[in-house]
Amino acid sequence: MTESNNQPYHHGDLRRVLIEAALGMLQEDKGLQFTLREIARRAGVSHAAPYRHFSDKVALLTELAEVGFEKMGEQLTAAIQENLPIEEQLIAIAKAYIKFGTSNPALYQLMFSADAGEKEDERAMATLNILITLLKRGQEEGAFKIRPLQGHAAACCAMVHGLTMLAIHGLLEPEKFGENPIESALATLLEGIAN
């Protein structure tokens, strides 16, 4: 191809572009049933090109989940406010957690869906760990009940994950759960945890 074509043979940055395209589709379609070929199309590249960067579809999903965990981690650490009382810190983190999930529903579900491979379980746990760390600090500072840290941890993680999933699926209807179900559910959780 000697004629001056603005599409060079080598894309140069395809891997990144593929990931961005996939992230875009996750946002739009709200489902993780996108096709590898559609991603290739969006990237302006042949349908086989992605296989040079990802061994198969699962590999791309895994990468997407990884990106998601990084983004989520950033947003969670950004939500930390050391000066606040520990209870409010916990609530703030929980809200940031849920907000990430509801803002990136398909991505969030992918991250916690195990379609993305084994390793993602560890990442998911690491993310939930932020909450657990706060719980422990709360106990040490005397703000939270001592007895079963592990039980509180499970309760806390299940609550944020459950709220996120229910919110994603539009099941937190105001008629049943009030105008601000997330806020009040977290308040109820706190009553079970705090002194």
Added chain:
Amino acid sequence: MTESNNQPYHHGDLRRVLIEAALGMLQEDKGLQFTLREIARRAGVSHAAPYRHFSDKVALLTELAEVGFEKMGEQLTAAIQENLPIEEQLIAIAKAYIKFGTSNPALYQLMFSADAGEKEDERAMATLNILITLLKRGQEEGAFKIRPLQGHAAACCAMVHGLTMLAIHGLLEPEKFGENPIESALATLLEGIAN
């Protein structure tokens, strides 16, 4: 086909058999990525036969979810024990709920996934309603805090759904959450709810 063949042209009970085959695959594969053709194969019919009973794949998924909600409803009502104190009733129902989910992971996720169509949201809510009814009774009997029923409802539903999903994905590891995370998480929830 005049020869005596034990496979008659008309299956006679295909719709039911298709559903059972699909339920079987949901149990085995643990994912809802089964194919309509595989189901037809299992039922011993041509790959187009299912379309006589289900307009498309989503229609079958919807039906599966419906069956799931019925099964789950039965198991939940079977778990009701009127003679117990209301707190223990709540815990018993919650455990039955989670048990159904962990025993039928793919089916449970389908039921709450919205892949099965709009109507399933109502069914999901109706299922969660059993918990809410109990909460209301608990308040009337003075066992539960009065203040925000809706908040308690949201907390309760999010907790059972969250525990179910975490358990399904194997994220309730003993090292982090103890030997019986479900039990203790529910105990923590109850502390936030009960007087």
Added chain:
DNA sequence: TATCCAATGTTTTCATTAGAAACATTAAAA
């Protein structure tokens, strides 16, 4: 600098799938 080679894209091919359409068989109504 000229050459080679590994990385990255493309084209071609295959098996599988969802679904539509046309045809076959059968049970039951008229």
Added chain:
DNA sequence: TTTTAATGTTTCTAATGAAAACATTGGATA
């Protein structure tokens, strides 16, 4: 008995994931 609607089958199309063979290109190396 005849007709017809329900239910199955065959055949076809378009799309997909994936593998294989081929093309291009930028950089290491001699």
